[in-house]
Amino acid sequence: MDAFKLMKELRVNYEQEAHYLPRETGLRLIESTTEDDSRISAKCRDAKVEDVWSLTSFFGYSTQTFVLAVNLLDRFLAMIRIQPKHLSCVSVSCLHMAAKVTEEECNLAPPVELIRIGQCRFTASDLCRMEKIVAEKLNFKSKAVTALTFLDLYHQIALSHCTDGKEILSLEKLEAQLKACLCRISFSKAKPSVLALSLLRQEIHAVQSEDMLEIACHIQRHLKITDAELRLWSERVARRLSDYSSPECSKPNHRKLQWIVSRRTAQNLHSYRTVPELPTIPEHCWDESESEDSCEDVMSSGEESLSSSLGSDAEGPYFPLHLRRQHLHA
Amino acid sequence: MSAISASEKVDGFTRKSMRKAQKQRKSQGSSQYRTQSAPVELSPLPQLKDAPSTEQQELFTQKLQQCCMLFDFMDSVTDLKSKEIKRATLNELVDYVSTNRGVLVETTYPEITTMICTNIFRTLPPSDNPDFDPEEDEPTLEASWPHVQLVYEFLLRFLENPDFQPSIAKRHIDQKFVLQLLELFDSEDPRERDFLKTILHRIYGKFLGLRAFIRKQINNIFLRFIYETEHFNGVAELLEILGSIINGFALPLKAEHKQFLMKVLIPLHTAKALALFHAQLAYCVVQFLEKDPTLTEPVIRGLLKFWPKTCSQKEVMFLGEIEEILDVIEPTQFKKIQEPLFKQISKCVANPHFQVAERALYFWNNEYILSLIEENIDKVLPIMFGSLYRISKEHWNPTIVALVYNVLKTLMEMNCTLFDELTSSYKADRQREKKKEQERDELWKELDELRLSSSALVQNNSHGLPGVQNNNNNNNSNNNDTQDKSAEAAAVTSENKDPDDSVAANESSPCAK
Numbered sequence: 081m082d083a084f085k086l087m088k089e090l091r092v093n094y095e096q097e098a099h100y101l102p103r104e105t106g107l108r109l110i111e112s113t114t115e116d117d118s119r120i121s122a123k124c125r126d127a128k129v130e131d132v133w134s135l136t137s138f139f140g141y142s143t144q145t146f147v148l149a150v151n152l153l154d155r156f157l158a159m160i161r162i163q164p165k166h167l168s169c170v171s172v173s174c175l176h177m178a179a180k181v182t183e184e185e186c187n188l189a190p191p192v193e194l195i196r197i198g199q200c201r202f203t204a205s206d207l208c209r210m211e212k213i214v215a216e217k218l219n220f221k222s223k224a225v226t227a228l229t230f231l232d233l234y235h236q237i238a239l240s241h242c243t244d245g246k247e248i249l250s251l252e253k254l255e256a257q258l259k260a261c262l263c264r265i266s267f268s269k270a271k272p273s274v275l276a277l278s279l280l281r282q283e284i285h286a287v288q289s290e291d292m293l294e295i296a297c298h299i300q301r302h303l304k305i306t307d308a309e310l311r312l313w314s315e316r317v318a319r320r321l322s323d324y325s326s327p328e329c330s331k332p333n334h335r336k337l338q339w340i341v342s343r344r345t346a347q348n349l350h351s352y353r354t355v356p357e358l359p360t361i362p363e364h365c366w367d368e369s370e371s372e373d374s375c376e377d378v379m380s381s382g383e384e385s386l387s388s389s390l391g392s393d394a395e396g397p398y399f400p401l402h403l404r405r406q407h408l409h410a
Numbered sequence: 411m412s413a414i415s416a417s418e419k420v421d422g423f424t425r426k427s428m429r430k431a432q433k434q435r436k437s438q439g440s441s442q443y444r445t446q447s448a449p450v451e452l453s454p455l456p457q458l459k460d461a462p463s464t465e466q467q468e469l470f471t472q473k474l475q476q477c478c479m480l481f482d483f484m485d486s487v488t489d490l491k492s493k494e495i496k497r498a499t500l501n502e503l504v505d506y507v508s509t510n511r512g513v514l515v516e517t518t519y520p521e522i523t524t525m526i527c528t529n530i531f532r533t534l535p536p537s538d539n540p541d542f543d544p545e546e547d548e549p550t551l552e553a554s555w556p557h558v559q560l561v562y563e564f565l566l567r568f569l570e571n572p573d574f575q576p577s578i579a580k581r582h583i584d585q586k587f588v589l590q591l592l593e594l595f596d597s598e599d600p601r602e603r604d605f606l607k608t609i610l611h612r613i614y615g616k617f618l619g620l621r622a623f624i625r626k627q628i629n630n631i632f633l634r635f636i637y638e639t640e641h642f643n644g645v646a647e648l649l650e651i652l653g654s655i656i657n658g659f660a661l662p663l664k665a666e667h668k669q670f671l672m673k674v675l676i677p678l679h680t681a682k683a684l685a686l687f688h689a690q691l692a693y694c695v696v697q698f699l700e701k702d703p704t705l706t707e708p709v710i711r712g713l714l715k716f717w718p719k720t721c722s723q724k725e726v727m728f729l730g731e732i733e734e735i736l737d738v739i740e741p742t743q744f745k746k747i748q749e750p751l752f753k754q755i756s757k758c759v760a761n762p763h764f765q766v767a768e769r770a771l772y773f774w775n776n777e778y779i780l781s782l783i784e785e786n787i788d789k790v791l792p793i794m795f796g797s798l799y800r801i802s803k804e805h806w807n808p809t810i811v812a813l814v815y816n817v818l819k820t821l822m823e824m825n826c827t828l829f830d831e832l833t834s835s836y837k838a839d840r841q842r843e844k845k846k847e848q849e850r851d852e853l854w855k856e857l858d859e860l861r862l863s864s865s866a867l868v869q870n871n872s873h874g875l876p877g878v879q880n881n882n883n884n885n886n887s888n889n890n891d892t893q894d895k896s897a898e899a900a901a902v903t904s905e906n907k908d909p910d911d912s913v914a915a916n917e918s919s920p921c922a923k
Contacts, residue, residue, distance in 0.1 A: 134819045137833060138802060196808070197815045256830040325827040337816045339775045340809060345768045348730065358608070358650055361615045362658040 083240045087302060090233050094303050097225045097272050100151060106158025107269050120157060122265045124164055128171045129263050135198055139189045141179055143255040147228040149178035154268040156214050169202045173210040199338050227258055230276035238295050248287050254279055260324040261317060270313050274305055278313040440484055440553035441535040452476055452492040458506050473499050474521045478528045483553040500560035507567045514573045522568055523582035529561040531590045534597055549598040562605035569612040576616045585623050592627050595644025607647040632674045636681060646687035649694055656697040663702045671698050676712035684724055692731040699738060706743035714754055722763040729769040736779050744782050752790050756797035764807040771813040774820055787825045795832045
């Protein structure tokens with residue numbers, strides 16, 4: 081697509097994006113909720129979105145599917161108050177719906193498999209029902225305008241202007257960064273066009289390309305995005321990305337995961353941890369240079385040494401010193 | 411038990427009916443025999459507890475001598491009365507030595523050891539079943555166990571008696587005694603081996619002068635087992651004794667012990683019958699590593715060298731042992747072996763045998779191992795990633811697929827950016843591979859088409875082709891076929907130079923990570 085057409089498409093999407101924004105009041109409500117059993121909190125939602133990402137990645141779905149799924153999820157959560165115990169069902173429904181739109185039919189994982197791998201507690205029919213509810217509440221239309229839409233367009237525009245654009249700006253990296261941002265609910269408050277532009281600028285700064293920067297400014301002017309708004313989100317994006325790539329790993333909460341193994345493997349798992357029946361026999365060092373005292377038992381297992389329990393071993397007074405030195409081959 | 415003929419087998423396995431018939435007969439064997447042909451009857455002696463203390467010594471000796479008479483247990487009807495007298499006497503002797511003090515006078519030692527030697531030291535009978543499979547078949551038990559058991563019991567009580575003096579005993583319990591004792595470990599009877607184990611353990615503990623000899627002999631037994639015979643029934647018991655010895659090693663470890671670990675214990679893992687003694691062997695190895703962590707690297711490298719390639723049951727055992735080693739490993743040592751180890755683990759998780767894959771994946775349920783991986787995630791994740799991702803799509807077993815999800819999710823949470831990078835480069839690699847496959851297919855198609863066109867060419871123009879002369883120095887006269895084929899080949903090779911170059915160009919660009 082030539083530059084002109086791209087810009088036009090950009091405009092069209094820009095005008096439409098407001099339709100697909102989650103209700104800000106709803107999002108704020110979630111953000112302000114503390115950990116509670118009756119309401120969804122930000123932490124809750126973020127953890128669930130990360131699970132959705134794990135599933136997306138595992139089943140080989142595209143980033144597009146993920147972004148769409150998160151969009152559906154946030155829009156639904158901002159509108160409807162649900163209990164945390166249903167969050168799992170809602171999120172997987174959104175994923176499945178998004179996958180049906182984006183992915184080829186042959187690549188679609190069956191709902192049963194989604195549920196099994198995701199270790200979910202609900203059934204396939206629950207999933208089906210939830211999908212209908214979500215679709216109904218969101219007046220679900222296949223194509224949603226998301227940050228990825230814009231990111232894609234920006235990338236194409238940048239490439240069309242620079243010949244070596246492909247080497248400098250990697251769409252995959254941008255997608256990964258977008259994914260990192262979407263795992264935090266605060267970024268759902270941003271307008272997709274602004275979020276995408278922030279990400280673009282962030283990457284352009286990283287690769288230090290003057291040409292690209294010009295293009296980014298051009299886009300900003302074209303869409304009439306204010307400096308203030310752009311700055312706000314750029315800061316947040318920068319902070320999020322630096323957190324994301326920091327070496328401090330989040331401790332994997334593997335207690336949440338179930339490890340199911342076959343019976344035979346389970347039987348053999350701890351067969352080695354047998355307590356040895358025979359008490360330890362300490363080695364005696366008979367080196368000439370070492371004194372008698374240093375030859376004390378090296379007790380490691382805390383069990384009674386044979387020699388002490390039976391009295392008559394080499395250490396006692398019975399065994400004359402000069403003879404002890406002669407019999408040195410222990 | 412005679413060997414099973416082929417007609418009694420189905421698919422190489424013995425028919426169930428045959429196996430059942432075999433099991434009915436409780437197999438017993440013995441090589442004990444009586445030297446005298448005339449039946450000798452034992453005359454019962456008075457009870458020790460009834461004898462006055464002045465006569466007890468003499469009576470004790472008499473009873474010991476009486477017990478030197480051997481009886482034939484393969485014959486279940488002869489000498490029943492005498493057998494019973496001997497049994498009762500042995501019982502009495504066991505009690506006498508266990509409960510009384512001041513019994514072990516110097517003069518009794520030779521009598522005691524003589525009685526013991528006479529009763530237990532014998533050449534073991536050859537196995538009735540040449541294909542004896544310790545896991546499947548019933549072992550051949552010692553027929554004279556009713557007596558032999560008591561003799562062993564007596565020997566044990568003798569050694570454990572508070573008045574026992576190794577300095578006196580060592581005249582009789584010497585190298586020859588120990589050597590004969592060790593040979594008995596090859597007995598098929600597990601009860602006998604159990605006694606021997608405890609007895610040898612006590613002897614090792616008490617006779618410091620014999621320790622080096624015992625270790626050397628065990629060394630020899632194992633080496634013979636590994637490299638020559640692959641047969642010895644007492645490996646597990648000997649390893650159990652060794653475990654308690656290793657546990658007591660003084661630090662720093664002597665070179666002799668380290669040699670033993672590397673030259674004997676590690677190669678012992680290659681034995682076919684590993685399943686019979688693996689638990690004890692693994693325990694010994696882990697004990698060594700707890701004593702001296704610097705041995706970790708050679709041990710793991712040794713295990714990797716002997717990693718089973720065709721026996722899945724063994725592979726599962728090896729994985730279990732690796733987990734035990736990792737449970738006690740020091741982080742600095744871990745860093746040294748993480749790369750070769752995880753390369754092997756990544757092969758294991760992709761193993762089509764579900765038990766191997768399962769066991770390897772289950773490592774990620776071990777908190778300590780997880781913490782080690784986390785610390786070294788930048789080295790470990792790239793090694794594991796490709797394998798895990800591939801089997802998440804390809805493995806036939808759904809349980810494995812679910813476990814892979816757990817592992818991938820755990821790894822993802824450890825380092826998101828690295829995971830993202832690996833995902834995208836993996837996908838890029840797959841794309842490249844697919845493209846190469848397509849190109850290869852197209853190349854073959856082209857070749858097919860060229861073949862048809864160049865065979866037409868050859869028929870018209872048989873001498874002018876450049877390649878023919880080079881290929882056909884020797885085959886001028888008869889082989890028109892060869893000429894045609896090589897001409898085709900020459901034509902084809904010259905035609906296809908360009909596509910080859912372009913493929914080579916693709917291959918030369920490295921896969922960036």
